[in-house]
Amino acid sequence: MATVQKLENEIKNVEKELIKVDAEMEKWRTKQRQLHERKTELKKALNKLKSDTLAKVDWAGIKYEWSEEVEKMLKDVFKISSFRPKQLSAINSTLSRQHTIVVMPTGAGKSLCYQLPALVEPGITIVVSPLVSLMEDQVRSLKNKEINAMLMTSTSPKEETNAALNALKDIKTPIKLLYVTPERLAKSKRFMANLQKCFSNGRLQRIAIDEVHCCSHWGHDFRPDYKYLGILSNMFPGVPLLGLTATATAHVLNDVQKMLNIPGCLIIKSTFNRPNLFYKILEKPTSNDECLNILEKLLKHRYKNESGIIYTNSIKDAEDVTNGLRQKGLKVGCYHANMEAEARSKVHIKWHENYYQAIVATIAFGMGIDKPDVRFVIHHTISKSMENYYQESGRAGRDGLRGECVTLYRMQDIFKVSAMVFSSVGSMDFLYGMVKYCLNGHLCRRELIAKHFDEDWGDSDCNKMCDVCISNSNVTKEINLESHCQTLTSIIDNAAKQDTKLTAQKLLDAWFLKGPVPLRHKGKEPPFSRAFAEDVVAYLLVEGYLTEDFHYTAYSTVVYLKKGPNMEAINDQNFTLKMPIRKYTNFELDRPAPWDNVIVTEKPDTLKRKSDVLKKAKKSKTIIIDD
Numbered sequence: 291m292a293t294v295q296k297l298e299n300e301i302k303n304v305e306k307e308l309i310k311v312d313a314e315m316e317k318w319r320t321k322q323r324q325l326h327e328r329k330t331e332l333k334k335a336l337n338k339l340k341s342d343t344l345a346k347v348d349w350a351g352i353k354y355e356w357s358e359e360v361e362k363m364l365k366d367v368f369k370i371s372s373f374r375p376k377q378l379s380a381i382n383s384t385l386s387r388q389h390t391i392v393v394m395p396t397g398a399g400k401s402l403c404y405q406l407p408a409l410v411e412p413g414i415t416i417v418v419s420p421l422v423s424l425m426e427d428q429v430r431s432l433k434n435k436e437i438n439a440m441l442m443t444s445t446s447p448k449e450e451t452n453a454a455l456n457a458l459k460d461i462k463t464p465i466k467l468l469y470v471t472p473e474r475l476a477k478s479k480r481f482m483a484n485l486q487k488c489f490s491n492g493r494l495q496r497i498a499i500d501e502v503h504c505c506s507h508w509g510h511d512f513r514p515d516y517k518y519l520g521i522l523s524n525m526f527p528g529v530p531l532l533g534l535t536a537t538a539t540a541h542v543l544n545d546v547q548k549m550l551n552i553p554g555c556l557i558i559k560s561t562f563n564r565p566n567l568f569y570k571i572l573e574k575p576t577s578n579d580e581c582l583n584i585l586e587k588l589l590k591h592r593y594k595n596e597s598g599i600i601y602t603n604s605i606k607d608a609e610d611v612t613n614g615l616r617q618k619g620l621k622v623g624c625y626h627a628n629m630e631a632e633a634r635s636k637v638h639i640k641w642h643e644n645y646y647q648a649i650v651a652t653i654a655f656g657m658g659i660d661k662p663d664v665r666f667v668i669h670h671t672i673s674k675s676m677e678n679y680y681q682e683s684g685r686a687g688r689d690g691l692r693g694e695c696v697t698l699y700r701m702q703d704i705f706k707v708s709a710m711v712f713s714s715v716g717s718m719d720f721l722y723g724m725v726k727y728c729l730n731g732h733l734c735r736r737e738l739i740a741k742h743f744d745e746d747w748g749d750s751d752c753n754k755m756c757d758v759c760i761s762n763s764n765v766t767k768e769i770n771l772e773s774h775c776q777t778l779t780s781i782i783d784n785a786a787k788q789d790t791k792l793t794a795q796k797l798l799d800a801w802f803l804k805g806p807v808p809l810r811h812k813g814k815e816p817p818f819s820r821a822f823a824e825d826v827v828a829y830l831l832v833e834g835y836l837t838e839d840f841h842y843t844a845y846s847t848v849v850y851l852k853k854g855p856n857m858e859a860i861n862d863q864n865f866t867l868k869m870p871i872r873k874y875t876n877f878e879l880d881r882p883a884p885w886d887n888v889i890v891t892e893k894p895d896t897l898k899r900k901s902d903v904l905k906k907a908k909k910s911k912t913i914i915i916d917d
C-alpha cells in the first residue's frame with residue numbers, strides 16, 4: 291500500500307525526470323530555432339544567387355525581336371532620344387517575361403520601364419499604384435502622348451469604372467494601360483473576375499507595381515493593401531510582374547520578393563548617387579528664433595528666388611516655421627496631413643507655380659512631387675531613417691542641376707523623433723542610421739548613402755559635393771572616450787540610487803556640474819564644450835553604450851537615458867573607445883549658392899535633355915558631364 295513517504299518520493303523522482311525532459315526539450319527547441327534560422331539564411335542565399343545570376347545577363351546588350359520597335363517607340367511616342375541607365379535592361383527583361391524588380395532613385399525614369407513595353411505588345415498592362423494623384427498625373431501625361439490609358443480607383447465615377455472593367459473583357463479594346471489602386475486590384479471581386487477573363491483571353495500583358503516597397507514592413511511607406519498582391523504570380527502564371535521602387539535595402543527587396551511570391555527574381559538596380567546634389571549638415575541652434583534666422587538667411591540670400599522644401603517632423607513645427615518665416619516677409623506655404631485635401635492641393639499648386647518660394651511640410655508631402663527645379667531641401671529636424679532622408683532630400687535637383695540638401699542637426703532632435711517612432715519594429719536602428727550620418731565628419735556623405743543602399747562606392751568621386759569632401763581635410767582626429775564613459779556611468783548609477791531618471795539634458799547638466807547638486811559627479815567638468823558633449827552622448831547612444839528609456843505621461847512621451855548593453859565593456863581591462871571628431875564646415879548663408887557648379891547627370895548621348903539642362907543653366911560656368 292502506498293505510504294505518504296512513498297508517494298512523496300515518487301513525486302520527487304517525477305519532478306527530477308521532468309527537469310531532465312524540460313532541459314532536453316529546451317535543447318531541441320534551440321536546435322529547431324537554429325535550423326529554422328539556417329533554413330531562412332540558405333533560402334536567402336539561394337534567392338540572392340538566382341537574382342545575381344539573372345543580373346549577370348547583359349539585358350541591354352542583346353538584340354531582341356522587339357528591339358527596333360522599342361527604339362522607334364522611344365523616339366516617336368515618348369520623344370526621348372536615348373535611354374537612361376538601366377531603363378533598356380528593365381524593358382528587355384520584362385519583355386522577356388522575367389519577373390523583375392527595378393530599383394532606381396526618384397526621378398530616374400521608372401515609369402518608362404512599363405509604359406514603353408505596354409505599347410510594344412498587344413494586350414493590357416495593369417499598373418498598381420498607391421497614390422491617386424500620381425495615377426492621375428500619369429494618365430494625363432500618357433493621354434497627351436496619345437497613349438490609351440485609364441485609371442480605376444475607389445472614387446472613380448461609375449461610368450469610368452464600368453468602362454475600365456469592360457476594357458478588361460473586350461478583346462478589341464484600345465486601352466493599353468490600366469492604373470488601379472492595390473485595394474481595387476485584390477478586393478474587388480468584379481475587377482478580379484474581369485482580370486481573370488483578360489488573362490484567359492491571353493491579353494494580360496504584365497502587371498507593374500509602382501512603389502513596390504510598400505509591400506514591406508521594412509519600407510518607409512508600408513501599405514497593408516499591398517499584401518493582397520501576393521496572389522498575382524500564382525493566379526496569372528506566365529504574366530511577368532514588374533516591381534518599381536527607389537528603396538534598395540536588402541531587407542526590403544527580400545521582403546518584396548517574398549510578399550509577391552517571386553523569390554530569386556531579377557533585380558535591376560541603378561546607382562543611387564545623385565551627383566548634382568550637395569549634402570550638408572548644419573548645426574541647429576537651441577532656440578527657435580535663431581533657427582528661424584538661419585532659415586530666413588537661407589531663403590533670402592543663399593536660395594534667393596529659388597524654389598525648395600523645408601521638412602519638419604511635426605504639424606506644429608510646420609505651422610510655427612511657416613508663420614515665423616511669413617512674419618519675416620517670406621512667401622512660404624504650409625502642408626501637412628491635418629489640412630483638407632483641397633487646401634493641400636492649393637498649396638502644392640502655388641508652390642509649383644513658384645508663388646511660394648518654399649513649402650514647409652511634414653512628410654505628408656511625399657510621393658508624386660514632380661517639380662524639376664527644386665533647388666533646396668532643408669530638413670528642419672532629422673528624418674526618421676536614411677531611407678526617408680534619401681527620398682525626401684532626393685526631391686531636389688530632378689532637372690539635373692545643382693540642388694542642396696541641408697539638414698539642421700542637434701542632439702535634442704534625436705529624442706523628438708525617437709519618442710514618435712520607438713514603438714514600431716526596427717525604427718530605432720533606422721533612426722540611429724540617420725544620426726550616424728549626421729555625426730559623421732570624416733567619410734564622404736555619398737559614400738555613407740551608397741553603403742546604406744548596399745552599393746559599391748569604391749573610388750567614386752564626390753566632386754566636393756558634400757560638406758565633408760569640401761572641407762579638404764584628410765586627417766581624422768579622434769577622442770578617447772573611456773574615461774568619459776566611466777564618468778557618465780557613475781552619474782547614471784548615482785541617479786539610480788536616488789531613484790532619479792535622467793533625460794539627456796539632465797545627464798549633460800550633471801556632467802558639466804550644473805543642475806541639482808546630488809546628481810553631479812565628483813570629478814571635473816569635461817574639457818570640451820557642451821555642444822561637443824552632445825555629440826559624445828549621441829555617439830554613445832548610437833553605438834549602444836547608452837540606451838533610451840521611454841515613459842508615457844498624460845501628454846507626451848519622456849525619453850530618459852540609461853546604460854546601454856555595450857557599457858558593460860568599460861569593466862574590461864583592455865577597453866578602448868575612440869570617437870572620430872567632426873567639425874561643422876563653413877557654409878555661407880548670406881551669399882547665393884554656387885549654382886554655376888553644374889553637374890549634368892545624363893549620359894552625353896541624351897542630347898535633347900542635355901541641351902534642356904544647358905538652356906536652363908544660364909548662369910553656368912562649369913559643366914561636368916558624368917559619363
Ligand SMILES: Nc1ncnc2c1ncn2[C@@H]1O[C@H](COP(=O)(O)OP(=O)(O)OP(=O)(O)O)[C@@H](O)[C@H]1O
Pocket residue numbers: 370371372373374377394395396397398399400401402536658896899
Ligand atoms: N531616357 C530619358 N531621357 C530623358 N527624360 C526621361 C527619360 N526617362 C524618363 N524621363 C523623364 O524623367 C522624368 C521622371 O520620370 P519618372 O516620373 O518616370 O521618374 P520615377 O523614377 O518614376 O520617379 P519617382 O520615383 O519620383 O516617381 C519624367 O519627366 C520623364 O519623362
